[in-house]
Amino acid sequence: MAICNHCGNGLEENAAFCPVCGAATSGQPPCEEVDAQQRPIQPVYMPVVQQPKTNGLAIAGFVCSIVGWFCCGITSIIGVILSIVALSQIKNRQEGGKGLAIAGIVIGGIVMVSVPLGVLSAFLPVLLS
Known part of the structure; x- marks a missing residue:
């Protein structure tokens, strides 16, 4: 051969x-x-790519925003604040979790608007009569 x-x-x-x-x-x-x-026999070496660490405040803000739906919007305010701080940290520290932070802001904002509207619509017939 x-x-x-x-x-x-x-x-x-x-x-x-x-x-x-x-x-x-x-x-x-x-x-x-x-x-x-x-x-x-020549060994084959594969490069190891490190993924960036996910920001802890982004995770906490996302979770607080979702839990805010079940707690009448109280924790969604905390979730929005944590998510905004997380976005700043992610940009400065080159960390992961940008999507979680953005989702925490969006979900928290939706909950903060929809919960008071839901409560108002529930009591509106009583207030008008």
């Missing part, structure tokens, strides 16, 4: 190019016959 001088891949007989690396085999010294067990 012929071996490519460039990448060490096995070649077919009379191959003009290596099918793996594309190196030309013509014009090079003839490939030596090597047993598959004699070929050195």
Whole structure:
């Protein structure tokens, strides 16, 4: 079995190019016959990509905004404040959690508007009569 001088891949007989690396085999010294067990094995290293840490205030603001729906909007105010502070920290510290912070602001704002409107609409017939 012929071996490519460039990448060490096995070649077919009379191959003009290596099918793996594309190196030309013509014009090079003839490939030596090597047993598959004699070929050195090259390890493959994969780079490790670190994901940015999620900001804790973004998580807390998101959770407080959602819980505000069940607590008549009280914790949604805290959630909006925490989420705004988290957005500032995320920008300065290059942390993750920007989506959570934005969602905390939006959900908290919706809850802060909808809960008083719901209470007002529930008592409006009583107030008008």
